[in-house]
Amino acid sequence: MSQEELLKVEGLSVTYYGPPDVEAVHHASFDIKRGEIFGLAGESGCGKTTLIAALTRLLPDNGAVTAGSIAFAGADWLHMTPPEVDAWRWQKISLVSQSAMNSLNPVISVGDQIVDAILAHRPNTPKREAWERAEALLRMVEVDPKHVHSFAHELSGGMRQRVMIAMALALEPDLVVMDEPTTALDVVVQAQIIHQVRSLQERLGFSVIFVTHDMSLLLSIADRMAIMYAGEIVELGSRERLNRHAAHPYTRGLIDSFPSVFEKKSRVGIPGAPPSMVTPPPGCRFHLRCPERLSVCDVAVPEERVLDSGGHRVRCHLYSVDALRQGSHD
Amino acid sequence: MRYILRKVLFYGVALWAAVTLNFVLPRMMPGNPAEILLARFKGRVNPAAIHAFLIAFGLNVHQTLFQQYLSYLGQLVRGNMGISITYYPEPVSQVLAQALPWTLLLIGAATIISFFLGTLAGIVSAWHRGGWFDSFAPGVFTLTSSFPYFWFALLALYFFAYRAGWFPLGEAYSGTRASFAISNWPDLMYHTALPAFTIVFTSIGGWLLSMRNNMITTMGQDYILMARAKGLPRRRVMYQYAARNAILPNMTGFALSLGFIVSGALLTEIVFSYPGLGYTLLQAVQNEDYPLMQGTLLLIAVAVLFANFVVDLLYVRLDPRVRNE
Ligand SMILES: Nc1ncnc2c1ncn2[C@@H]1O[C@H](COP(=O)(O)OP(=O)(O)O)[C@@H](O)[C@H]1O
């Protein structure tokens, strides 16, 4: 991939202060190119929303970035002041949150809420123009523009989600972060919305970070993706690579375990439950549930290995030099 | 519209129930109110007048209960609630009409001020949670709300009116004649200030605390996070997104307290010899003045219903969700 880099995350760690303290993201590194859909997958509780919150600088009061850096559109994003962040957010990076169902204010109209976003950043826009823009945005996500005057409770779940996507696109941002945007929806609506996101993205050229715990969904829409386990990115690569050569046993487990929107597979599932994030297991965080566990996995933290020139990388002892030499994973 | 129609119907039925109850209750009490009246008036008023009075109030013992009910309703529609015994020969309706404005002025103003100040303080307290205001206001006003009212009002009267002389010792106006003319308002304010203060001071804490709690719950909602993420001005998030939603659960409580304005803060009116409805009710009870008691209670019931109705209408404007119910 030779596209321009939009966002670069390096060694990012996030802690929620307790008690107990929880390090919900540990040393995450990845980058987002302009115009790509970047997927982020992992079981519930692995830190996806936390990572997203750090990226959008929306961590709750008890959460803080403890290490690492984020370069966003050439700026040192983590060191920008709150007013600067307020000015950039939504102009350059916007969010469709996990609970988009509850993301609309129930007592003011959908149009008011879109216009609010426009006027907050472009205060000189005439009111009429802002409302016309709101209608155009609804049309863009295939919601009848008359719904600018509707309230959240008058819309179906799918429509609310489309409204949230329209809202996120209101200022034509470079990057739209979508945190499990379809989890609460039924399968048919889910497929429609995914399709919508894909075609809007192709037309408008913004980048997307698409978070989900549905691996097969990701394999159908993301250009590249990262797999998270217990706060760490354990594998990252292009869709083609992960589709055919998923390296981490956890990734392979995920691919096998989730029924897809598009095809029905039987659930195989990964045995066991995710580990406690308060005291993550020593060695490889996945070793307790790993079907291909080596003795080294219990004690040594695996280094990250690059597997191909396209940037496919994995954090797993199976690919460490020693393990390869011993051939012990066969 | 369906919602409003349903409300109108509901309050219509409730009003009828209140009016009917007002008729039935005295007749269920031990002793016939007519006999009590007769006993009180014996020898003081001539029998013909008593008879006319009884008929006027629908207490004619020679009528069936249903006939009495019908003539009671008929009288009520014409605004006739009988003659007060305490203020004989003034009709009850006139006694009430004289007392009502004072209660509306004092208790009405105090209730509304308390609601607005308490709500505002709750919003600010929750918005700057842990800030300097939040660290004292909820505590202080919870304390003042737990003062026994009677004791506090007496202390206020003693210190600020009797000792310091900043306020009058009671009553609603100077001189012997009440006037609501503009020129007289400073005098009315002068008389209302201290009793109003005691009410606000001891009731504000409830509004503050409940609004603060509602705000804190609301501020955890996703639409607040989204509003912040969109970069909206703080004030807009605070009022249009947070407070607008947080105030909804408080509207019912506000409706109730508006309704009870008319019952008057009985204690306030007693302590400050304030000529409102609470004071009137006390007079009625002390003098076994059944017509006046009935009239006052009916007025209170109607006021509670009316206030609730108004707040229900207001609620439609505040919460679009009820419009489509
Ligand atoms: N505000 C918070 N305070 C403390 N811990 C939190 C908070 N939010 C999330 N966590 C914890 O951080 C971990 C990651 O959560 P989250 O990022 O929501 O995961 P995901 O989005 O992948 O389901 C979980 O263990 C969760 O309990």
Ligand SMILES: [Mg+2]
């Ligand atoms: Mg999440």
